[in-house]
């Protein structure tokens with residue numbers, strides 16, 4: 001179980017998140033939602049350890065994450081940043097192979113198992129035909145899938161995804177959500193930032209709703225997702241209905 | 255043979271050929287037979303071939319390699335195409351320290367000079383680092399700070415030379431980036447540095463590939479980015495400084511060689527490093543060979559020749575680079 005206790009963090013002295021307490025349920029898909037600039041990416045970066053909190057801690061199964069070595073942590077937890085940098089000329093397969101880094105020895109070099117995992121990730125994301133193309137020659141959506149494949153290849157129990165659906169067309173958005181559910185069935189715990197609230201409700205088991213660096217609600221979708229919350233967090237007038245296919249709440253703006 | 259191996263092989267052949275040319279031509283032109291004979295058995299031309307030209311060729315190769323590898327590391331870590339040890343004032347710092355010590359203490363000897371240069375190089379690097387921490391500069395600004403630093407340091411050097419006109423000669427020749435009078439005694443102090451730091455750069459190479467994905471992603475993939483940055487920068491500064499200690503500031507090699515290598519083999523550091531090293535060695539060796547042969551028995555400084563090539567390329571980079 002991933003727990004965040006009394007977490008305070010800011011950039012250059014400006015506090016962004018102040019005293020957050022969050023529990024991320026084990027083996028579930030958690031959606032992190034909130035308006036632009038409310039601190040979602042900041043929270044994910046702090047969980048993954050690339051930002052150091054000024055107060056509080058993040059722990060995994062009772063163990064303080066900041067105490068683990070970089071490598072051990074990377075075998076437990078992976079993150080897809082919101083806007084990753086694509087180096088010039090790197091091929092799809094090379095980039096996906098980077099996901100295997102936490103398992104490599106000092107001098108690098110992929111083992112057969114590493115290669116198999118990379119191949120499996122390429123198949124899963126439908127990138128086999130593009131494997132030898134340069135990533136910077138791909139479309140935005142194809143590129144996004146490469147990064148997702150890299151996270152898949154990293155094969156960690158906890159996976160953080162910061163807006164994985166940006167750039168994807170609707171087909172791939174749905175495919176990605178289903179891929180997440182598939183990973184989840186294999187025992188992975190996922191935390192994903194989504195802007196499509198209906199997708200969040202439909203595909204995720206748990207919602208964390210943020211506003212201006214504070215947690216407004218965290219619980220199952222049908223317990224927290226209501227028109228009052230939307231009004232409070234997004235200043236949006238909407239009505240909530242049950243989605244007839246998945247029987248999950250969905251909102252329709254008025 | 256893969257294209258990469260062909261490149262390596264071709265580069266090595268070119269280097270060998272150039273070394274041959276460099277052994278043959280000079281103030282006195284020798285025949286191939288004389289050169290080969292002297293290399294094996296010494297003889298009449300022993301001094302020219304074995305004590306004068308050969309060590310110079312080796313030093314040119316070592317220094318070229320050092321500067322090129324230093325450039326690859328700096329560009330990899332600062333993620334800035336304009337970064338290189340000489341443009342960032344590191345070579346200038348090393349030069350100033352070495353020059354100061356030489357003026358005060360002309361007989362310091364070739365063993366201690368690299369150490370002094372290291373001190374200067376690290377001081378310059380520290381100042382740049384503090385400046386860049388103080389206000390996260392954009393790539394272009396960092397380059398500008400570096401250039402300003404280099405200019406400042408070279409004017410300090412000039413100042414020292416002006417107020418110490420008598421000892422100027424020996425210091426001056428060395429400062430312009432010249433291999434004049436460099437013999438075996440300069441190779442031995444240089445070798446241990448290169449023999450440890452170049453393999454170490456290969457050790458860092460694939461981590462630098464991950465670093466290229468951005469600091470956040472690299473960390474998520476288990477790279478201790480802070481340690482990597484420090485180790486790579488220390489190695490880069492050390493390589494540049496010891497090179498400067500031997501033949502002064504041979505400019506633009508640390509900028510040109512990595513760029514050319516990337517153009518040839520893409521961006522993976524494991525592949526870039528050997529090619530860049532070859533290109534660096536070729537650049538310095540050809541500059542020195544030309545320097546000796548353009549107007550014998552007079553010698554031009556090799557650094558002037560690399561600048562003739564490097565300065566236009568730098569301007570081209572400035573022009574092409576849009577990420578201000």
Ligand SMILES: Nc1ncnc2c1ncn2[C@@H]1O[C@H](COP(=O)(O)OP(=O)(O)OP(=O)(O)O)[C@@H](O)[C@H]1O
Pocket residue numbers: 011012016034035036037038039040041042043082
């Ligand atoms: N590197 C930074 N330096 C200073 N302030 C930052 C930095 N990154 C983010 N911020 C500020 O922190 C706040 C939270 O940013 P964050 O990126 O976490 O938002 P977000 O919820 O992910 O937004 P979005 O939905 O637009 O991605 C914003 O006000 C932003 O301006």
Ligand SMILES: [Mg+2]
Pocket residue numbers: 040041042082162
């Ligand atoms: Mg964000």
